[in-house]
Amino acid sequence: MRAAAEVDPAAARPRIHFTPQANWMNDPNGLIFHDGLYHLYFQYNPLGADHGNMSWGHATSADLVSWREHPVALLFDEHEQVFSGSMVSDAGNTSGLGTAEHPPLVAVYTSARRDGLQAQSLAVSLDGGYTWEKYAGNPVLDRGSADFRDPKVFRYAGADDAYWVMVAVEAAERRVLFYRSDDLLSWTYLSDYGPAGAVGGVWECPDLFPLPYVSGAGSAAGVRWVLLVSLYPGGVAGGSATQYVVGEFDGIRFVPDVAHPCVDADAAELDGLDWVDLGPDCYAGVTFAGLPTGQRTLIAWMSNWDYAKRVPTSPWRGAMTMARRLALRCVEGRARLVSTPVLGREAGVLEGVPAGGSVDDVLPEAARIDLEVDGAAMAEVRLGDAERCVVVTVSGAERFVRVDRRRAVFEDVSDAQGVQRAALPAGAVQRVTIVVDNGSVEVFAGEGLVAVTALTSLPPAPGLHLTATGAVRLGVAELGDSGLRGAGLGGSGS
Structure with a gap:
């Protein structure tokens, strides 16, 4: 038996969970698998260990366990802070922001402007995600709202058409909004979802993706769509958490398989809703673009807004959960989300x-x-x-x-x-x-x-x-x- 280490826990950096070298970190942003690497961008304060000056930090990994940190990708400026968002590989150069030979990576983020309003903007990388230029025509979608944020963009392929879909939130209204674009530059409203389910706090960081569905008999039963919505407060374990809803998306609207009424934050019915994680420290989880449908992978911020600003680590504050592979399985007659951690090695001998x-x-x-x-x-x-x-x-x-x-x-x-x-x-x-x-x-x-x-x-x-x-x-x-x-x-x- 080995002797226990005598180390101050506040100074002990996680070994298998990503943390920045220094300063504040929260939501994962712009997750994408591109050219053989997993790119993790994240909300980051380049000037200190407190929340503020929001920018996008950047790290890469070949295995989702060992990470290399890079210089700040998107920096706040005198006009805006760079809030949460997502990233796509514009392989067909639909935006015209790259070339056919060198298609761009496009980050879609929330401009948190100095006037208090929030709108959706773009940044472009032509070198695989390491250097970025903000689009001169920003913002590309502006509702004149103070709570319109956290765009998740993906390519939707319908029976007769293919286009970009943006999933974002009107946070204080507890609504998820869906928009369509052919070029990532001009957006048209499609529909919205909510309020429903847990509504004890603002809604944030939505994600929408298809997953193969395995029936109760263990056979393939087609594909369902999973909508993730984080909220704070009102989580199942108190403070912040991420709920999910399984349903159908036809390229225009999302229809849940089971309609949940609005549930007050203090109601016991919270336990009856579906949650990505039942613990207190898994928030703002979103999934990687660029992976096959059957390899849907999520990373979340491992903290809780109830106490995140007081976690006694130094010189960094904030960590990510382990990456998790997601699947759908039939449990008591309905599709439920299941997750498996990506740990880099199999179990030890039992x-x-x-x-x-x-x-x-x-x-x-x-x-x-x-x-x-x-x-x-x-x-x-x-x-x-x-x-x-x-x-x-x-x-x-x-x-x-x-x-x-x-x-x-x-x-x-x-x-x-x-x-x-x-x-x-x-x-x-x-x-x-x-x-x-x-x-x-x-x-x-x-x-x-x-x-x-x-x-x-x-x-x-x-x-x-x-x-x-x-x-x-x-x-x-x-x-x-x-x-x-x-x-x-x-x-x-x-």
């Missing part, structure tokens, strides 16, 4: 834990813990020590997973933000993966149906104590091979 027995060890700084809990068994995993710990409980008999971080937070949080309990689908065995890194725990259960993400104040390389009742199997694997992995420390430049 070994049985004697019934009524226990396991004690010290984890590496970044670890993957895999559990198999038989239907009549229970496992309790304590990460840390008796005084400062996160406890993950898995019950096969009662079919639930519970994550309790109340003794490993950096300041007071509500019980809802300190403890999450989720029901698990029926199964002879419950399989759970716990991803532990400096400053966070991510739990995946129910064959991907349940995800719980939570920031923690655990020390690096925390202790692991497992107690088992009934048949339980455990595997532990180290993640990451150097302090540079996922830490944004790979240097600058293209």
Whole structure:
């Protein structure tokens, strides 16, 4: 057994979650897979560790685990801050902003103007996403609104036509708006969706994408569309969170499979809605452009607006979740979103834990813990020590997973933000993966149906104590091979 490291947790940089070298970071922006690399742009303050001066930072990865940070891509100026948005590869040069030989990457972002209004603007890159020029004709879509933001643009191919679709929000009205363009420059209104579902806060960071749907019998059942909408406050665990709706999109309007009425932020019905993650620290999640439909991949900001500005890290503040592959599966007769973390390696060897027995060890700084809990068994995993710990409980008999971080937070949080309990689908065995890194725990259960993400104040390389009742199997694997992995420390430049 290795000795636990004596390191100040506030100074321990995550090893497998992206963080910038320094300064404030929040929403992921402009996610795209292009020329063999995953490009992650993100809301960034180039001048300090507090929210402000919003610009787009930039990092790239070949595997979604090890990241290299680059110079700021889109910088705020005297006219605007550069708020959230998305990116497309204009392969056909429909915009005329590149050439047939050198088609452009086009970033679509929200101009947060000095007059308090928000509108949608463009920037263009002709070198694969490393240097950018703002479009001289900005903004390209202006509603004269103070809350019109977060455009997600994608190419829609209908039976007779193909065109660009923009999905954006009127945040305070809790509405998602859909627009069409042939050239990314001129936009025509199509329809809107909402208010519906969780409406206890403003709506932000929408995304809309198709996913193959697997029926209850395990056979392919066509394609459904998934609409993501983040909101703050009013999340299922308190503060900020991301809900999703499954339905049909015909190129004009989105129609949900199950219509949810508007639900007040304090109502118990929040638990009955569909959430990308049931934890407190997974917000503004969006997916990568440029990947096949069956490889839809999401990254989210790993924090919560209730306390994001007070997270005690230095010289950076803000981290991203692990990337997650998304799929749809039939659960109790309807399509539900499932996610699988992209970790860079498979599970460790699973070994049985004697019934009524226990396991004690010290984890590496970044670890993957895999559990198999038989239907009549229970496992309790304590990460840390008796005084400062996160406890993950898995019950096969009662079919639930519970994550309790109340003794490993950096300041007071509500019980809802300190403890999450989720029901698990029926199964002879419950399989759970716990991803532990400096400053966070991510739990995946129910064959991907349940995800719980939570920031923690655990020390690096925390202790692991497992107690088992009934048949339980455990595997532990180290993640990451150097302090540079996922830490944004790979240097600058293209």
